[in-house]
Amino acid sequence: MHDIITIRGTVGSDPRVYRSPSGVTVTTFRVASNHRVRDRESGEWSDGTTNWFTVSAFRALGDNAAKSLRKGQRVVVQGRLKIRDWTAGDKHGTSVDLEADTVGHDLAYGTADYVRVYTGLP
C-alpha cells in the first residue's frame, strides 16, 4: 500500500517483452506524464513538468499490455513507485520505475475496443 501513484501520460516507446527465468512475462515501456498548466492570474496555458517513468507490467497484465499498447498512445497507469540508484561500469544514475497494478488506454483521448481474456486472477 506504499508509494502508490496513478499517472496519466503518453507511451514513449513500443513495449518490450521479457520472460523471467521462472517463466513470468515482464513487459516494460516508458511513459511521459506531460501536462499543461494554467496560470491562475492570466488564464494562459503553458507546458508543465514532464515526468518520465519506466513502467513494468507482470504476468497477464504484461501479456495484455504487450498486445495492446503502442508508442504515442495515451494511458492511465496505477502502480507502486520504485526509485533506484544504478551503476553500470563507471556510469551511475537514478531510475524512477512504476510496477503497474493496472494499465488502461485513456478514454479522454480516444476510443477502445476491449476483449476480455481469461487470466485466472482471483
Added chain:
Amino acid sequence: MHDIITIRGTVGSDPRVYRSPSGVTVTTFRVASNHRVRDRESGEWSDGTTNWFTVSAFRALGDNAAKSLRKGQRVVVQGRLKIRDWTAGDKHGTSVDLEADTVGHDLAYGTADYVRVYTGLP
C-alpha cells in the same frame, strides 16, 4: 486536488448518455469495485467489500466512454469523489459519485484496440 481516488472494478450497467442544456455530453455508469482479500494467516481468499460508484464522464471523455464501455467490462477510473445526500418525495438517501478525469479498460483482464480521437484538449 481534493478527494481524488483511483478505483478498479466492473462496469455494472451499460453507459447512459445525456446532453446538458449547454450541449455538453455527460455519460454515466455504475462501477462495482469488488475485490478478493487474502487472509494473512490462512492464505485463503474471500470476497471483500464491494463499493458501488456512480461515475460521470463529461465532454470528450463522455463521448468516448459511451462508445467504448459495456456492462461487465473491467475498468480503472480516476476522479473526484462526491458524496451527496438526496431526497425525492419522501425518500432520501446518499449517493457516492465519481466525476471521472479518466477512464480506461483494465488491461489486467483483457486486451484493447485503441483509436486516438481529436478532442481539442490542451
Added chain:
Amino acid sequence: MHDIITIRGTVGSDPRVYRSPSGVTVTTFRVASNHRVRDRESGEWSDGTTNWFTVSAFRALGDNAAKSLRKGQRVVVQGRLKIRDWTAGDKHGTSVDLEADTVGHDLAYGTADYVRVYTGLP
C-alpha cells in the same frame, strides 16, 4: 490496494474510543472534506462540495488519534473507502467510511509537537 484515498479536512466531532471484544482499540471520528474552488474564468473563490467521512482508526493509530485529535482540527487521512448500506429498524441509509492507515494534523494550518510512541509495528 483497492479504493485507497487521501483526504484533507476538518475533524467534525471529538473522537470516540471503543474496545473490540478481542481488546483492539477502535477510534472513530467524522471528517468534513470541505474545500474552496476557484472559478477559472472569473477567478472568484466559492464553497465546493463538502464530503463527510466516518473515519475508523485501529490499534496504535486508534490510541494515538484518541489522544491527539480534537473537534475543529485540520487533518490529513489516508485509508480504504468502505461504502455500506445500513438498516436500523425501518430506517436505512448509506455510510461512507474510511478505515485509516494513517492520520496526521495538517501542517498547512498549524504547528504540532510530536512524541514518538512505541507501537511494536514492524
Added chain:
Amino acid sequence: MHDIITIRGTVGSDPRVYRSPSGVTVTTFRVASNHRVRDRESGEWSDGTTNWFTVSAFRALGDNAAKSLRKGQRVVVQGRLKIRDWTAGDKHGTSVDLEADTVGHDLAYGTADYVRVYTGLP
C-alpha cells in the same frame, strides 16, 4: 491533479528553510519511505525498497513544517511528484522531488499536540 502521491516515511534530515526572492518561505527536507513487506507464502517480514524524496513545502506549510518537523519523525506527505535531471559542472543526476500540499506527523507512530495558526488560506 497530475502525478499526485501520498507517501509515509521517516524524516531523514532536519528541515532547511529558505526565503525566495519574493519573500516566500520554502522549507525542504528528505523523507525515506521505507516499509516492511510480508511474504505471501512464508508470512515472513523483510525490508522492502526504500524510496527517498526531497520534499518542498511553501508559504504557511513551509513555516509550520520548519517549526514542527525533526529528523527521525514519522510523517505523511501528499504532493506532486517532480522528476528532474540536473547537472552541476560535469556531474549529473536525477532528483525526485515532492512539492507538498500537506504534511502531517503520522499518528500510527506517536501522539501530537496541535496548535492552529492563522494562515489566510481560503
